[in-house]
Amino acid sequence: MNVMKEAKKAEIQMHLTEFEMPPMQDVVIVGRNAPIGPEALKRMVDVLSPDQYKIIKVDHPVIEAIVVRNALMNMIPEEKLSKFILEEGGKIVDASSIIKAHVNITVHVSKSIDL
């Protein structure tokens, strides 16, 4: 009679990366049925990065709210920025998702002065 020998092995892998502080970038887009709602996000953000983010609840069929870094709104008015985010974000977000977005704003200024 042949006897099968069994052996169990475990392999452990560990990936170390730096914790993002806060664990979001410039913008978070929250879907209407996302597992985390805007109030929960607001409370998390307020604890981790007080006074740095603003929650904007929006009237949109899929998106419930956007969380925006205040610094961005110092460069572009809130309504223009949120309109842009909703237009672009609305194309890829579904009601159950939470999407974080990196937003780069470059302001070009050109002035003429008298010599």
Add this chain to the structure above:
Amino acid sequence: MINIKRVADIYLKEFPAVDVLDGVSKTMAFLLETDNSCCAVMDEGNLVGVITYKDLMRTHPNRIIADAMRGRPVTVPAEISFWQAKELFEDTGVEAVLVQEEGRLSGILPRNLLEIQLGSHIDLLTGLYRSDYIYYHGVRLLEDKQEISIVFFDINNFGVIDKTYGHTVGDIILIEVSRLLRENTPSEAFLCRFGGDEFAVLLPAYLDEGAALAYRLTDIVGQHSFSHDIDVSVSAGVTGGRRHEERDDDPWSTMEQLITIASLRSTEAKKSNATLITVGNQPINEIA
């Protein structure tokens, strides 16, 4: 004076509550366990809203209660009447409201609790509201300086019908008369069973419109073929008027006087042994 029940008489001062940071799943389990359809939401010891089972069903189970509450909570003062609260529930469609008493949020009023209490203001035999229903709406219209008229109906010889055919048949007659009145009362009017064989209709209209309605309804009842071929007729008394200027006196007593006058007119009509309508034109500024 008529005693209209107020929200203060019935709202829940001790109520089931969850924290604004509690999870949706936990709260659903809590409501099922405590057999409630809604509960209060507290934030750091303060009452901040109401969450209903329906709200929870519509929300991702991972969310916190703060993200499951829909819109701003509706708050009402404890002094408002049942009827005002009923209108507010109908207008807003909410399942529960917060109640404010002495300047602070002090409890909740779920819609089903109000409906249970309103049940005691409905006449079980006829399904019509009881008298305080038209007192409330009459006072509201008087305070808005609207013209009102009150039509008071008495079933003629109802005592004889009761004695001749028995109370069961008497009840059937009351139900049939109620149905006729309800089906033929305009939607903007308020109908109630005042008591016994008496019914009252409040109209936000001039006296002549009240009189026209009284004629029409007495005619409809008179033409109807009732059970056991019993000949049934009603007498009616009508009164009406308007508060033409700001007055310090109590609109409740004005309303009581108007109803008394309408009732006396219908009794006069009844005594005259015919389906007769007598109209008492009352300038309210004089009687109030």
